[in-house]
Amino acid sequence: MSPGKIKGMTVLGLETSCDETAVAVYDGSRGLLGDEVFSQFDLHRAWGGVVPELAARDHIRRLLPMVKATLAGAGTAPGDVDGVAYTAGPGLIGALMVGAAVAESLAYAWGVPVIGVHHMEGHLLAPMLEPDPPGFPFVALLVSGGHTMLVEVAGVGRYRILGESLDDAAGEAFDKTAKLLGLGYPGGAALAALAEKGRPGVFEFPRPMLDRPGLDFSFSGLKTAAVVAAKDRALDEQGRADLARGFEAAVVDTLVAKALRALDSTGLDTLVVAGGVGANRKLRADLAAAAARRGARVHYPRPGFCTDNAAMIAYAGYRRLSAGQHADIAIRARARWSLDELAPVA
Ligand code: KG4
Ligand code: ZN
DSSP, X not given: OOHHHHHXXXXXXXXXXXXXXXXEEEETTTEEEEEEEEEOHHHHHTTTSOOHHHHHHHHHHHHHHHHHHHHHHTTOOGGGOOEEEEEEESSOHHHXXXXXXXXXXXXXXXXXXXXXXXXXXXXXXXXXXXXXXXXXXXXXXXXXXXXEEEEEEEETTEEEXXXXXXXXXXXXXXXXXXXXXXXXXXXXXXXXXXXXXXXXXXXXXXXXXXXXXXXXXXXXXXXXHHHHHHHHXXXXXXXXXXXXXXXXXXXXXXXXXXXXXXXXXXXXXXXXEESGGGGOHHHHHHHHHHXXXXXXXXXXXXXXXXXXXXXXXXXXXXXXXXXXXXXOSOOOOOSSOOGGGOOOOO
16 A cells, blocks of 8 residues: 555444444545444333343344445445454443454455454544544543543543543433433433423432542432432422433533543643533533633534444544554454553554
């Protein structure tokens, strides 16, 4: 491959870490050429949560046809693909194995390099796909169904975890409270919509760990407080909305306060918010107000790139592959994997 082609590499990205099957094509010169996501919500809804085995089996059914369709939609033939990137972890091991096996096989068949991408690296680089991308260094607030963490980002692969949830992730707390309110699965967005009809101050929940120094989070006590509050009163429709509002306010206040604390402790003035909970309107409004007060900038990916997608994986893979990083053909899948362990990109 010529140096020019390396910079303009076309990378196929696959994401199968949980309940979204996603495929994207990112080109270093032309940007994002294709991006498809299939959500397995309907498959898991009856079970009230993601069933790992069902997730893996559905990825098997959908992934290759989606690769074909996404490549065709992007006007790209397999021969145009210069590298393949896939989510190698963290996530559900069976689901990850499907993406890994397909990506490694395609790369082998096409004779191109392949790389396993860290799912959270994908999330934190997602705002780089927007027209006004953040510059390094920045603080990333990663808030998804599986993770809540604050990371100091000095460059691609140069991450320092400042704090993380000691128990439930913020999205998990949203989903569990939504389930309690009968909002189905995954209920984070439905809970947020209900909260908009709620009255402030009717339910006051604790702001977990705000009274302690440091940047770790804990949301399981808050979820328990919501369970207790819901049991104590017979809730009508307005009561459910009031509870949703009180719960959302407690989570958002905690996330905003800790994000500002992270900017203070690092001396940085750029915040990137990514992960599914980053789609929350109250979080966005409160962070915007708090950042404006202190002259900081907040960057988000577009809503579709807050939740799981392959565009972020193709992009992270592009950054690594175009810098010459790739691995031997081997199926790589890790249920647990810390961002701290990643290799920096020059
Ligand atoms: O990043 P993501 O798609 O998947 C994981 O990697 O976990 O995040 C999904 C999470 C779910 O917990 C979902 O309920 C939550 O993001 N979520 C929201 C909103 N939209 C999605 N939580 C609060 N408010 C929202 N508007
Ligand atoms: Zn995610």
